[in-house]
Each structure stands twice: as structure tokens, then as C-alpha cells.
Amino acid sequence: MRYLDLRAEGFRNLADCRLEFHPEVNWITGANGQGKTNLLEALLYLVSGRSHRLARDEDLVGFDRDHFFLEGSLADEGGQALRFRAACERGGRRRMHLDGEEVSRLADLVGLTGTVVFGPDDVGLVTREPDRRRRFLDYTLAKTDPTYLRDLMAYRRILRQRNALLQARGGGPHLEIWTARLIEHGARLVLARRLNLRVLGEEAARFYRAMGGDGEDLVLTYRSPVQGGTEQAVAASLGARLESLAASESLKKQTLAGPHRDDMGIDIGGRNGRKFASQGQKRSAAVALKLAQAEFLARVRRDRPIVILDDVFSELDELRRERLCRLVGRQYQTFLATPQPEDLNRELFGDLRRFRVEAGRIQPE
Amino acid sequence: MDYGSPLLTRLVRGLTRLPGIGERSAQRIALHLLHAPVEESRELGRLLGELREKVGFCPRCGFYTEGGLCAICADARRNDALLCVVEQPVEVLSLERSGAYRGRYHVLGGVISPLDGVHPEDLNVDTLLRRLDEEPVAELILALSAGVEGETTALYLAERLAGRALRLTRLARGLPVGGSLEYSDEATLQRAFEGRVELK
Structure with a gap:
């Protein structure tokens, strides 16, 4: 276009x-x-x-x-x-x-x-809190996959409800139901993010290499304590994680595991780019991410x-x-x-x- | 706005508090009552006065009644084997208007939503369980809204009902009658696919 x-x-x-x-x-x-x-x-x-x-x-x-x-x-x-x-x-x-x-x-x-816009503030995609990177991933996937959008909307609502329940009562007998629903949608989100991040990561690596000049590689990873390559496996892993956190959850009164706590790792030359990269590298990585996103979206749109x-x-x-x-x-x-x-x-x-x-x-x- | 009469002004203001009534509509209603035969507003006044005194909720199902069992619970021609769970009495009205259902109802009084301070014990679940013990119900139909809270409530009920010899169903989700595929959103289409039925 x-x-x-x-x-x-x-x-x-x-x-x-x-x-x-x-x-x-x-x-x-x-x-x-x-x-x-x-x-x-x-x-x-x-x-x-x-x-x-x-x-x-x-x-x-x-x-x-x-x-x-x-x-x-x-x-x-x-x-x-x-x-x-x-x-x-x-x-x-x-x-x-x-x-x-x-x-x-x-x-x-x-x-x-x-349309992809890159402004001075976008380097925050690399340097700032995980929330920025989660939104980046969610936006990219929700735009290309209506199922993802549906799971994301449901997940966010369930998360708010579950947190409200933890706030009000620190748990209680019907927490389990909210947990089950959180796992159902959360597992699909984690799996979709992980699978699509491979494609997005390859694209970003290609852009970074073309722009780089430092001969180092950009590698995107999905950072989550939740493991598994199938929906069932991810669900089981998330379930086990939530179970082990049950005491902390009722203490802190919030949901402590799930896609809303995960992050996208941005490694440059084998090191955590957020901490160790130079300004130029961080900026190049952020540009590469945005261009990769544009390509990812363009592939679906064929333009x-x-x-x-x-x-x-x-x-x-x-x-x-x-x-x-x-x-x-x-x-x-x-x-x-x-x-x-x-x-x-x-x-x-x-x-x-x-x-x-x-x-x-x-x-x- | 000054209507030349404090009473009229207060009436208009009172009417605007009703759902769906703006100042213009309130004015039309008030002036209509002023000019129509006096019996019309007397009758309306009498009805409004008695509304809160006489109309209550059915002790069995939670639908509207003027004392004792509601008309649906009292109707012997209804199918006792079917029980339909809805959130609010107004949904009974919708289902009745459709004419699609001849069983009985149970009004839950809402859905589980901790954000709104609604927990399972705030709903008419215990009375539902008691009814299932006492009445010859063969199928329980959940007619709850399709959102996160409705589905969670359905799941909660399913768990509470586990082990009972009972058919548990919920209303189908999908294409609206007369709806075209072209104008349906993705989520609806997806549900329609998941809920497809065999052509006999």
C-alpha cells in the first residue's frame, strides 16, 4: 500500500x-x-x-x-x-x-x-517493562488471528475477576473455577505466542542483520516459567505453576502466573539486550521488531x-x-x-x- | 425548564429518571396525561401505587407473582421434566414470548462476578438444588449470557450438579436466524462451526 x-x-x-x-x-x-x-x-x-x-x-x-x-x-x-x-x-x-x-x-x-510507525519512544520496546513487549505481541497476534483476540479478551476479563476474588476473599472455594477458566484461555495464548514468536523472531533477526553492522545476532525468545508444546501440556504446566503459587497468591491477592506475567526476551549476541546492549543496538533491535511486525501483518494482508x-x-x-x-x-x-x-x-x-x-x-x- | 407549574416540572423531572426517557419524552408523557381524560392518569396512579405492594417474586422460581406461586409454576400443563435456568425475570419474558419452551423456570438472580461483588452464595443456587431434589426434572437447561461470567457460572453449576442423574444442556450459540455469513463476526462464526448439527 x-x-x-x-x-x-x-x-x-x-x-x-x-x-x-x-x-x-x-x-x-x-x-x-x-x-x-x-x-x-x-x-x-x-x-x-x-x-x-x-x-x-x-x-x-x-x-x-x-x-x-x-x-x-x-x-x-x-x-x-x-x-x-x-x-x-x-x-x-x-x-x-x-x-x-x-x-x-x-x-x-x-x-x-x-502502517508501522517508529518514533523516538519506541526504543522502550526493548528497554522498558515487559508490559510493552506483551502488548506488542498481543497486538500483532490479535490482528492476524481472531481466535487469539477472542482468547485474549476472555483471558483479561477472567484475570480481572480472579484478582477481584483474591482481593475480596484471598481465594475461597470458587477460585478453582476461575483458575480452570484462566488456564483454558491462558494456555492457548502462551502456545500461540510461542509458536508465532518463532516466525516473528526470524523476520526480526533478518532485519537486524541487514541493519546491524556489529555482526551480532538478534534472537527473540518467549520467557515464561510455563512450558509445553501442546495446549494440554501448557495447560498442565500453568496449572501446576498456579498450584505451587497458591499461598503467595492469597497473600499478595493477585494472579501470579499466566501470559500476563510472561515476557519476550530480546537477546543480542547471546546476551540480554535489555541490559547489555548499546544504545545503537537497542534502537536497531526496536526498529527490527517493528519492521518484523509490519511484515508479519503484511503477510496476512498480502500487501x-x-x-x-x-x-x-x-x-x-x-x-x-x-x-x-x-x-x-x-x-x-x-x-x-x-x-x-x-x-x-x-x-x-x-x-x-x-x-x-x-x-x-x-x-x- | 419552567413549565409554569411546579408540579408539572417535578413530574417531568421524575419521568426523566425512568430508563430510556429523556426530557423530550418526559414532557410528551406529562402533557399527554394533562390533556387526556382524567381516568387515564387516575388509573395509572392507582397502578403505580399498588405495584410495589402487590407484585413480588415467586417463592419457587423467582419470577413475578402477586402472592403464592407464579402463573408458570402454578400451570399444570407445563412440562415438569424441563427446567430452564435464567439470570433475571426479564429473560423469562423473552423466552415466553418466543413460545419455544413449555417447561418450567428458575431465576438465578445474576451470574458470578467478583468484580461486582456477586459470589455463588448470592445466587439462588441452593433453592435450585432443592428443587432438583423435589421435582421430577430430567433436563436442566442453562440459558445464561454468553460472556465470561455466564460461562463461568455455567461451569460452577455443572460442578455442583455433578453426579446427579440429570441431562445438563445449554442454549446453542451461533448464527442469528435470517443472518448471513457475510455479516457475522469471527467469534460468532467460530461458535457456529463448533455447534454445527447433523442434517437428518
Whole structure:
């Protein structure tokens, strides 16, 4: 999938504009605070209804405006054009349209165009708490497997109920029922994560190698005390684990084992990347993970994702920068924003279009 | 909003507290009562006054009654071998309207949900077990909601009923009648597949 053009009115600080994009590389430059990220946000929002900064619809309306309006055409792999429209009045409900028809389920949009955004904060995928990595895995799998989504929703609800019971009574006779239900859905989640992580891991390793330069390998593992290669085996293992934790659970009043406590291990060169990797390695690993996710999602959708890189070069060395550019520029339509023009060696790309952003005004070169 | 009469204003405000009634509807109802024949509002007032005094719950099944057994429990033409467990009395109304069922009911009073402070002993489980001891029930049909709590409650009941010579069933899940595959969500389709039945 790739963007052909975009029309934006009243979106954040952006001056009303009509832009036509390069099919491969679109480079957005401008000092901080001028509106680079707002443009990237508009590109993501229009095709997915979400903001990578988790903004509310209301916040997207320009400061002195009463509504925003976005419209853009995209072309899929076969060259077929799709027309997206998103609009929201201040204090009103946003409306999304695809080829003139209102989109009621956001999920229908998300499945349509894979868009991967990488921002400065995304290195947290490697460095921060396990929760970030679990959400990454859950999102990836839920988007590609409705059974996973169903198990995940049920699991989360059961977990809340079980914790509420532990809180209220520290256990009691009907804890067993919640435990049985937790195991039923939890075992399927653990197994699906473990199986799919192999595919995702291979993809991420490939990207890391292509970008790396340190000759070291990226290896993703599923970290869980729960073992087993079949649903029954995982269920038995999780059951045994919960049983051994029964005393601690009634003391701490929460569920202490299950997929909500597991983690994704990110090893670089055989060592825990979270602790031992350099900034550059961590950042490369995070980029590799996001690209792997995009590929994983694209495989199901049979279309290429759009890649948005928001100020990711600052902590990459020259070699990694160069390799990342070569990697994404050739395979995907890429939007990349950098604060300094010298952050990017445009010789790396055969051809690109540059946009300068100043005080919300976007000037194509 | 000032209706020119404090009483009218209070009536409108009171009506807006009812489920599904906004200010506009409340105003329409109040003004209708004001202009309609006086018997209409007298009769309504009398009914409202008696509602809480006379209508209670059936001591056997938990459905609505004006004292003694409810009409369904008292109906000798009902099939004693079938007992259907529902969460709330309102579900009895839905099932009765469908005309699909001629057995008897048992209102559980909710589903297990620790988040809402509802535990098994808050439900009418003991009365259910007693009924199963006393009545010639051959099949117990669980008609609980399809969410996590409904399913957990079903599991809990199944455990409490283990060892009894009783057929335990639950309502089928799947495609709505007249529904098309194209517009069904994935979870529903999955359930429909799991619950497929033999064409005889």
C-alpha cells in the first residue's frame, strides 16, 4: 500500500495543504515543534483512525479551528486506488469514510493498510517493562488471528475477576473455577505466542542483520516459567505453576502466573539486550521488531506496509543509518522525518521527495 | 425548564429518571396525561401505587407473582421434566414470548462476578438444588449470557450438579436466524462451526 496524496485542513498546527507523495521515499525536514510529527500523525490517522501519540480526536483539531478534515488516496499493490476520508468537529464524533462509505468498525480499517510507525519512544520496546513487549505481541497476534483476540479478551476479563476474588476473599472455594477458566484461555495464548514468536523472531533477526553492522545476532525468545508444546501440556504446566503459587497468591491477592506475567526476551549476541546492549543496538533491535511486525501483518494482508520513521536517526551511527535507509527505502513507501537536513545522506536513495515544514506550513521541494 | 407549574416540572423531572426517557419524552408523557381524560392518569396512579405492594417474586422460581406461586409454576400443563435456568425475570419474558419452551423456570438472580461483588452464595443456587431434589426434572437447561461470567457460572453449576442423574444442556450459540455469513463476526462464526448439527 502506498500514499498518493493527502489533503489536510484544520489538523493540529498544520496549515491547510494538498500534498503529492513520492512512491518510495518522502523526507520531511524542519526544526523541532514545526509540525513534522503532526504530518506523520495525519498520515497514520487517516488510514487507521488512531494516533501514535494516543491523542483523543478532539486534540487533533487545530487550536483556532472548529473541525479537521483529512482526505487521501492510496494505491494497493495491484494499483487499485482507495480513497480515505476522516473528519471530526470539535466536541463531535469523528467520521471515517472509505471510498465514500462510512466505516463503522475501526477494525476494518486497521486490517486494510498496514502502517508501522517508529518514533523516538519506541526504543522502550526493548528497554522498558515487559508490559510493552506483551502488548506488542498481543497486538500483532490479535490482528492476524481472531481466535487469539477472542482468547485474549476472555483471558483479561477472567484475570480481572480472579484478582477481584483474591482481593475480596484471598481465594475461597470458587477460585478453582476461575483458575480452570484462566488456564483454558491462558494456555492457548502462551502456545500461540510461542509458536508465532518463532516466525516473528526470524523476520526480526533478518532485519537486524541487514541493519546491524556489529555482526551480532538478534534472537527473540518467549520467557515464561510455563512450558509445553501442546495446549494440554501448557495447560498442565500453568496449572501446576498456579498450584505451587497458591499461598503467595492469597497473600499478595493477585494472579501470579499466566501470559500476563510472561515476557519476550530480546537477546543480542547471546546476551540480554535489555541490559547489555548499546544504545545503537537497542534502537536497531526496536526498529527490527517493528519492521518484523509490519511484515508479519503484511503477510496476512498480502500487501506491503507503509513505514513511518519519526526522528529515529539521532541515536543510530552512520553505518546503521545508511543500512536502515537502504533497507526500507527499497521495500516500502517510507516517510521519514529528521530535524537536521544533514541527518540524511540523500545519495542513499535514487530518488525522493523532500518536504520542508516550518510553523505548520509544508513546502514540497 | 419552567413549565409554569411546579408540579408539572417535578413530574417531568421524575419521568426523566425512568430508563430510556429523556426530557423530550418526559414532557410528551406529562402533557399527554394533562390533556387526556382524567381516568387515564387516575388509573395509572392507582397502578403505580399498588405495584410495589402487590407484585413480588415467586417463592419457587423467582419470577413475578402477586402472592403464592407464579402463573408458570402454578400451570399444570407445563412440562415438569424441563427446567430452564435464567439470570433475571426479564429473560423469562423473552423466552415466553418466543413460545419455544413449555417447561418450567428458575431465576438465578445474576451470574458470578467478583468484580461486582456477586459470589455463588448470592445466587439462588441452593433453592435450585432443592428443587432438583423435589421435582421430577430430567433436563436442566442453562440459558445464561454468553460472556465470561455466564460461562463461568455455567461451569460452577455443572460442578455442583455433578453426579446427579440429570441431562445438563445449554442454549446453542451461533448464527442469528435470517443472518448471513457475510455479516457475522469471527467469534460468532467460530461458535457456529463448533455447534454445527447433523442434517437428518
